[in-house]
Amino acid sequence: MSTPEQKEIVETTEALEREAAGVVEGPVRRYAHGSRVPGWDQPADLEKEPAEIPGVGGSPSPTVPEDLRAEIEAHLAKYPDRHSAALPALAAAQRVHGWCSPEAIEQVACVMRVTPAYLDSVATFYDMLETSPVGRHSVYVCTNISCSLCGADELLEAVRRAAAASPDGAAEFNVRGFECLGACDIAPMASVDGVYVGPLTLEDVPQLLDDARAGRPVLPDKQLARRLVADPHANSQEYPLHAPEPARRGS
Amino acid sequence: MAAPASPVLLFTDIDEPGLRTLEVYERRGGYSSLRKALAMTPEEVLEQLKTSAIRGRGGAGFAMGTKISFLPKGGMDKYLVCNADESEPGTFKDRELMQKTPHMLLEGIVIASYAAGTSRAFIYIRGEYELQADMLDAALAEAHAAGYVGENVLDSGHSLSLVVHRGAGAYICGEETGLLDSLEGKRGNPRLKPPFPAIQGLYQGPTLINNVETLATVPAIIAMGGDEYAKLGVETSTGTKLVSVSGHVKRPGNYEIELGIPSREIIYGLAGGPPDGREVKCWFPGGSSSPVLKAEDLDIPYDFNSLAAAGSMLGSGAIIVVDDSTPILDVAMKVAKFYRHESCGKCTPCREGTNWTVKMLERIDAGEATPMDIEIMASVQEHIIGNCLCVLGDAMAMPIGSMIAKFRDEFEAHIEAARARNGLGAGAPAQDAV
Numbered sequence: 001m002s003t004p005e006q007k008e009i010v011e012t013t014e015a016l017e018r019e020a021a022g023v024v025e026g027p028v029r030r031y032a033h034g035s036r037v038p039g040w041d042q043p044a045d046l047e048k049e050p051a052e053i054p055g056v057g058g059s060p061s062p063t064v065p066e067d068l069r070a071e072i073e074a075h076l077a078k079y080p081d082r083h084s085a086a087l088p089a090l091a092a093a094q095r096v097h098g099w100c101s102p103e104a105i106e107q108v109a110c111v112m113r114v115t116p117a118y119l120d121s122v123a124t125f126y127d128m129l130e131t132s133p134v135g136r137h138s139v140y141v142c143t144n145i146s147c148s149l150c151g152a153d154e155l156l157e158a159v160r161r162a163a164a165a166s167p168d169g170a171a172e173f174n175v176r177g178f179e180c181l182g183a184c185d186i187a188p189m190a191s192v193d194g195v196y197v198g199p200l201t202l203e204d205v206p207q208l209l210d211d212a213r214a215g216r217p218v219l220p221d222k223q224l225a226r227r228l229v230a231d232p233h234a235n236s237q238e239y240p241l242h243a244p245e246p247a248r249r250g251s
Numbered sequence: 252m253a254a255p256a257s258p259v260l261l262f263t264d265i266d267e268p269g270l271r272t273l274e275v276y277e278r279r280g281g282y283s284s285l286r287k288a289l290a291m292t293p294e295e296v297l298e299q300l301k302t303s304a305i306r307g308r309g310g311a312g313f314a315m316g317t318k319i320s321f322l323p324k325g326g327m328d329k330y331l332v333c334n335a336d337e338s339e340p341g342t343f344k345d346r347e348l349m350q351k352t353p354h355m356l357l358e359g360i361v362i363a364s365y366a367a368g369t370s371r372a373f374i375y376i377r378g379e380y381e382l383q384a385d386m387l388d389a390a391l392a393e394a395h396a397a398g399y400v401g402e403n404v405l406d407s408g409h410s411l412s413l414v415v416h417r418g419a420g421a422y423i424c425g426e427e428t429g430l431l432d433s434l435e436g437k438r439g440n441p442r443l444k445p446p447f448p449a450i451q452g453l454y455q456g457p458t459l460i461n462n463v464e465t466l467a468t469v470p471a472i473i474a475m476g477g478d479e480y481a482k483l484g485v486e487t488s489t490g491t492k493l494v495s496v497s498g499h500v501k502r503p504g505n506y507e508i509e510l511g512i513p514s515r516e517i518i519y520g521l522a523g524g525p526p527d528g529r530e531v532k533c534w535f536p537g538g539s540s541s542p543v544l545k546a547e548d549l550d551i552p553y554d555f556n557s558l559a560a561a562g563s564m565l566g567s568g569a570i571i572v573v574d575d576s577t578p579i580l581d582v583a584m585k586v587a588k589f590y591r592h593e594s595c596g597k598c599t600p601c602r603e604g605t606n607w608t609v610k611m612l613e614r615i616d617a618g619e620a621t622p623m624d625i626e627i628m629a630s631v632q633e634h635i636i637g638n639c640l641c642v643l644g645d646a647m648a649m650p651i652g653s654m655i656a657k658f659r660d661e662f663e664a665h666i667e668a669a670r671a672r673n674g675l676g677a678g679a680p681a682q683d684a685v
Contacts, residue, residue, distance in 0.1 A: 001337075023297075037598060042586065071651040074682070078414050079414070079452055080328075080371070081436070081454055083436035083437070084416070084434060084435055084436045085436065086437075087416070087417065087418065087419050087433070087436065087437035088417060090415070090419070091417065091419060092380070098446065121437075121438060122436065122437065122438060125421060125438040125439060125595075126378075126418070126419035126420050126421050126439075127420030127421060128378045128379070128419040128420035129419050129420075140379075141587075144340045144539070144585065144589055145340050145341065145498070145539050145571055145582065145585045145586060145589070146340065146341055146497035146503075146571055147534075148500045148581075148585055149499055149571075149573060149577060150498075150499075175478075178379075178420075179338070179340070179422060179589055179592060179593065180338060180339070180341070180342075180422075180539075180589070181338035181379050182337050182342065182343045182346050182377070182379065182380065183339065183343055184340075184341055184342075184343055184345070184495065184497030184498070184503060184569075184571070185343060185495070185497060185503045185504040186503075187497060187498075187503065191379060194381040194382075195382070196380075197362070208313045216318055216345050223380070225350070225382055228266045229262060229265050229266060229347060229351075229504065229505055229522075230496075230502055230503065230504020230505060230506065230509055230522075231259075231262055231504065231505060231521070232257050232521075233257060233262070233264065233507065234259060234262035234263070234265050234507065235263070235266050235267070236263070236264055237264065237267070248382065
């Protein structure tokens with residue numbers, strides 16, 4: 001066992017064997033050249049019994065908040081197949097619980113009559129469903145190509161720094177670099193609690209966080225909702241002759 | 252540069268106050284195309300769409316009329332799905348339509364569902380578009396109350412139930428079969444084709460999937476007639492197209508152009524070109540999945556076939572301009588990292604190929620690569636293309652492959668410069684070789 005590569009392979013193989021034998025320890029070691037599928041280093045508890053559908057066949061039924069239950073049932077009624085309601089139902093539960101916690105998943109599973117594992121498999125696939133606790137206000141900074149050409153990477157750094165300096169720290173803001181948010185015309189931009197704002201400068205960052213913290217409309221003058229189309233041929237009349245669109249508050 | 256006088260079909264007075272409400276939309280003649288279509292037989296409506304020769308605006312450019320005619324006849328449950336996932340980097344045209352004139356899309360969906368004989372329709376909108384989804388929900392409620400959607404639309408005997416379904420952030424759900432799995436409440440993994448969705452799609456039923464812009468154009472086609480519409484644009488690419496221009500341009504935004512105008516006119520004439528003192532280095536003509544073109548390609552007509560002949564594609568109509576201040580490696584890295592993040596992991600060439608490509612680029616940037624690595628990286632791209640269930644892997648391999656082919660000198664210079672920083676001369680053997 002001479003080269004570092006061989007050593008790594010042996011160590012990793014041993015770690016994988018320990019895991020296969022049911023020894024769960026920390027983030028699981030994976031081969032460094034492997035792909036980074038989300039959740040790739042989370043240990044699996046092989047001792048755990050598979051969870052059944054909550055509230056069915058004698059398994060305990062969780063208490064589901066009435067509003068949440070009503071919302072999920074309204075979603076279920078819209079589709080020919082109840083499974084289709086998984087995304088809207090998980091999004092609704094996330095709004096109540098802050099993230100897709102085991103508790104939230106169990107409640108959705110109970111109303112939808114599916115296993116928690118099924119919902120877990122769905123929740124881990126989608127970027128907007130959080131599978132670990134996050135800050136109250138989401139700040140998604142687009143870092144895809146058009147935005148990064150216009151300085152999005154510096155912007156994300158600045159937002160991260162400012163959010164980290166916030167008194168409430170990580171519990172207050174969920175700052176993430178996000179893939180293309182579909183607003184390259186206002187690059188660099190961010191989605192703050194679901195409201196698109198841009199083009200942003202580094203000077204906008206404190207105001208942006210303050211507005212989100214206070215529950216005010218975020219940077220009203222920079223909201224996408226108020227932006228006119230760029231095409232000079234689109235409008236046959238001079239707009240805007242009217243009051244601008246109302247600014248939006250985050251969800 | 253003098254602005255070209257181009258016909259405007261989709262963006263007509265799009266900033267008119269209240270256009271998103273039924274009242275203003277109807278005052279401007281909205282839903283008259285639906286009345287006109289319902290007075291015809293479904294076959295006649297389909298014939299109009301075929302005559303218009305409109306090609307899908309989502310990326311693949313497949314003829315819409317032909318796609319509808321693939322749906323089997325008969326009384327089984329058939330579905331229409333409007334793809335509003337719009338996540339191709341650089342694309343934001345559907346956003347503008349859904350936000351400002353949602354009724355135009357709804358009208359197009361009802362007409363298309365009549366032509367295709369579907370009684371259930373879904374709009375799959377990406378979860379990030381909260382504002383636009385709210386606008387669609389509000390418009391749908393109005394259309395329902397006015398009898399344009401629902402049971403027995405305008406006493407025609409045609410019924411359509413329509414649901415706005417919000418996604419939760421996954422690029423792959425813009426791929427049509429990934430979208431169907433996601434709409435069925437699963438992870439958005441693409442399916443094996445064939446069977447194509449027109450035969451076996453949503454809930455195993457025949458399914459027509461069209462992009463927002465395609466469906467929003469339908470009312471205009473019915474209003475003016477298929478032949479009149481076909482006179483716009485060029486022979487193989489009829490009509491107008493919304494183009495999203497972004498990146499290094501002075502006036503980024505959405506523009507409605509007649510297909511076939513020179514690309515230069517869009518990038519310089521409409522969007523103002525790159526900032527003063529800078530030149531276009533390369534541009535993506537159809538989103539970040541399209542092979543890049545260089546400044547000398549700016550005079551290529553902007554239409555499906557001309558761009559295909561130039562080795563690229565029109566894709567979703569998203570032009571991303573990169574000026575000469577940006578190293579090509581940065582562009583390649585952004586593109587590759589995006590596809591690595593969004594690969595669903597189902598097919599090995601894509602899952603591993605995107606990951607490997609990012610690592611190769613990081614090696615180049617860190618000064619650990621040799622010129623041979625460029626060859627390896629290029630061959631990785633070749634092995635992805637055509638070997639997966641969907642084209643996500645291809646969507647990285649094509650632009651990366653084109654960057655390697657067109658900017659090889661710059662990649663090599665980058666390797667040399669980075670190696671020199673590491674104290675590895677041009678002739679020195681690679682210390683890192685295993």
